[in-house]
Amino acid sequence: xxxxxxxxxxxxxxxxxxxxxxxxxxxxxxxxxxxxxxxxxxxxxxxxxxxxxxxxxxxxxxxxxxxxxxxxxxxxxxxxxxxxxxxxxxxxxxxxxxxxxxxxxxxxxxxxxxxxxxxxxxxxxxxxxxxxxxxxxxxxxxxxxxxxxxxxxxxxxxxxxxxxxxxxxxxxxxxxxxxxxxxxxxxxxxxxxxxxxxxxxxxxxxxxxxxxxxxxxxxxxxxxxxxxxxxxxxxxxxxxxxxxxxxxxxxxxxxxxxxxxxxxxxxxxxxxxxxxxxxxxxxxxxxxxxxxxxxxxxxxxx
Amino acid sequence: xxxxxxxxxxxxxxxxxxxxxxxxxxxxxxxxxxxxxxxxxxxxxxxxxxxxxxxxxxxxxxxxxxxxxxxxxxxxxxxxxxxxxxxxxxxxxxxxxxxxxxxxxxxxxxxxxxxxxxxxxxxxxxxxxxxxxxxxxxxxxxxxxxxxxxxxxxxxxxxxxxxxxxxxxxxxxxxxxxxxxxxxxxxxxxxxxxxxxxxxxxxxxxxxxxxxxxxxxxxxxxxxxxxxxxxxxxxxxxxxxxxxxxxxxxxxxxxxxxxxxxxxxxxxxxxxxxxxxxxxxxxxxxxxxxxxxxxxxxxxxxxxxxxxxxxxxxxxx
Numbered sequence: 300x301x302x303x304x305x306x307x308x309x310x311x312x313x314x315x316x317x318x319x320x321x322x323x324x325x326x327x328x329x330x331x332x333x334x335x336x337x338x339x340x341x342x343x344x345x346x347x348x349x350x351x352x353x354x355x356x357x358x359x360x361x362x363x364x365x366x367x368x369x370x371x372x373x374x375x376x377x378x379x380x381x382x383x384x385x386x387x388x389x390x391x392x393x394x395x396x397x398x399x400x401x402x403x404x405x406x407x408x409x410x411x412x413x414x415x416x417x418x419x420x421x422x423x424x425x426x427x428x429x430x431x432x433x434x435x436x437x438x439x440x441x442x443x444x445x446x447x448x449x450x451x452x453x454x455x456x457x458x459x460x461x462x463x464x465x466x467x468x469x470x471x472x473x474x475x476x477x478x479x480x481x482x483x484x485x486x487x488x489x490x491x492x493x494x495x496x497x498x499x500x501x502x503x504x505x506x507x508x509x510x511x512x513x514x515x516x517x518x519x520x521x522x523x524x525x526x527x528x529x530x531x532x533x534x535x536x537x538x539x540x541x542x543x544x545x546x547x548x549x550x551x552x553x554x555x556x557x558x559x560x561x562x563x564x565x566x567x568x569x570x571x572x573x574x575x576x577x578x579x580x581x582x583x584x585x586x587x588x589x590x591x592x593x594x595x596x597x598x599x600x601x
Numbered sequence: 602x603x604x605x606x607x608x609x610x611x612x613x614x615x616x617x618x619x620x621x622x623x624x625x626x627x628x629x630x631x632x633x634x635x636x637x638x639x640x641x642x643x644x645x646x647x648x649x650x651x652x653x654x655x656x657x658x659x660x661x662x663x664x665x666x667x668x669x670x671x672x673x674x675x676x677x678x679x680x681x682x683x684x685x686x687x688x689x690x691x692x693x694x695x696x697x698x699x700x701x702x703x704x705x706x707x708x709x710x711x712x713x714x715x716x717x718x719x720x721x722x723x724x725x726x727x728x729x730x731x732x733x734x735x736x737x738x739x740x741x742x743x744x745x746x747x748x749x750x751x752x753x754x755x756x757x758x759x760x761x762x763x764x765x766x767x768x769x770x771x772x773x774x775x776x777x778x779x780x781x782x783x784x785x786x787x788x789x790x791x792x793x794x795x796x797x798x799x800x801x802x803x804x805x806x807x808x809x810x811x812x813x814x815x816x817x818x819x820x821x822x823x824x825x826x827x828x829x830x831x832x833x834x835x836x837x838x839x840x841x842x843x844x845x846x847x848x849x850x851x852x853x854x855x856x857x858x859x860x861x862x863x864x865x866x867x868x869x870x871x872x873x874x875x876x877x878x879x880x881x882x883x884x885x886x887x888x889x890x891x892x893x894x895x896x897x898x899x900x901x902x903x904x905x906x907x908x909x910x911x912x913x914x915x916x917x918x
Binding site: 360361362363364365366368369373374375376377381491493494495496497506508509510524525526528546559561562568569570571572573574590592 | 649650721722723726748752753755757758761767808810811856857858859860861862885887888890891895899901902903
């Protein structure tokens with residue numbers, strides 16, 4: 300039969316990284332240093348989901364010949380995070396914008412969405428992402444900055460960001476990104492995230508039930524629903540964020556996920572497990588979401 | 602407690618089926634379910650809301666879903682733990698993207714079992730475990746009871762992960778199989794012919810180049826226990842805009858390498874008509890991801906079923 304057929308593996312090009320680093324140095328913009336609390340111990344343990352011991356005993360721990368080793372940027376299911384790019388190998392010691400994940404959003408003004416990664420060995424409260432927008436002559440035509448949409452970012456963990464500026468998209472020829480880590484309060488990340496189902500955008504059977512009721516007529520929105528399990532037992536109110544990635548690994552959309560309002564209950568607090576949902580009716584973005592790969596983050600003030 | 606619950610179940614079943622007994626309740630059709638699954642749901646450790654949900658109430662909630670997921674609502678049919686979904690038509694789910702040719706039945710079914718643990722949804726975390734209704738039944742029970750204690754107590758809230766329950770079907774079934782007056786399961790027949798694996802068989806496997814043995818599961822749809830129309834309708838060779846073919850028998854196991862975990866399915870040459878495959882073919886899915894977008898296929902993976910000496914077994918394996 301045919302040769303092994305693998306999905307295109309996502310990897311970072313050392314050459315591109317070197318060029319990017321050199322170009323930043325040449326422009327006088329240094330990669331930001333992180334403010335690291337002196338008492339923060341390096342993170343050694345990965346936030347693995349607890350597994351059935353029976354499964355661990357039964358697992359095959361080595362690959363057969365002809366099967367590639369796991370891609371360090373590949374998909375992982377961890378406590379508080381599910382998705383690609385959680386990678387503790389080859390850490391740079393900085394917080395780094397993963398430029399291959401960045402995509403320009405539709406619209407007249409410049410707006411991008413992407414991932415930034417904590418490549419240090421300590422947790423970071425939040426990451427400030429900045430961008431200089433350059434025209435084709437290399438002149439600065441605008442700047443933008445924003446905090447990552449997730450806080451309490453662990454060693455090796457990516458976090459989504461959304462940047463925008465009042466500059467026409469067509470005027471931006473290139474972008475220089477920098478990122479700065481900030482100390483923050485402790486964040487509880489021990490959550491397990493599960494998708495229940497997704498409904499595609501457009502003309503499909505109408506849904507009118509818990510978590511989501513469609514409008515009377517199509518096009519119906521894209522909808523996703525799922526659950527978040529709190530592994531700690533103490534009620535907390537988690538912030539839930541999702542990113543949708545295209546087949547090339549670029550983020551095409553990010554959003555906060557909502558918790559349902561329950562009769563007689565504090566809506567956001569979860570002791571054990573609760574449902575979440577999100578709907579999008581944007582005719583440009585929504586049709587792309589059902590085919591995209593989803594990353595989830597969950598965190599709550601500890 | 603477990604024995605007591607079972608005794609109550611038996612007594613109620615006998616009473617409810619007794620001739621000439623007066624009844625003011627609606628007359629319900631019988632409901633057939635795997636006795637092994639009912640047993641598994643009597644484990645008190647799976648009830649995360651025992652202060653509000655009795656064990657029988659929780660079991661009835663969990664049991665009321667599968668008929669609507671996999672038997673078309675026919676409650677006198679026993680849902681099979683081996684049930685393989687047949688409605689996916691994504692080319693990535695076929696070896697070599699072959700949807701119509703000779704290899705089309707090297708096919709990855711995304712939805713598994715009575716609760717249809719789909720890897721694009723509630724089954725994303727599970728590999729081989731999806732084929733064990735003891736594991737999945739416990740997961741469903743913990744999900745429902747955990748959410749119940751966090752306020753999701755209305756029927757439409759309880760059943761929200763399952764589309765087949767969207768229109769009140771599962772609520773109606775719950776009301777039929779649970780008696781709140783006696784806190785007991787009722788109108789429920791235990792099918793002793795359907796085990797937790799539904800006809801799949803645990804075996805010991807190795808990759809020939811590697812010494813470590815591991816437990817794998819051999820899934821042959823021809824051996825499915827319980828309602829098995831999914832294996833014949835549509836025909837196993839079907840590949841239409843609505844239906845997938847039925848997979849040839851395959852081995853499934855979970856692999857964990859450090860922080861990376863995969864569900865594997867392997868088709869060995871003995872299980873495919875000669876000469877379609879001259880070597881085993883296999884696919885793996887990172888746990889947590891959707892097979893419709895994340896499968897990797899291989900034609901280089903040898904697997905030896907050391908229990909039965911099937912597959913690519915080297916001398917001395």
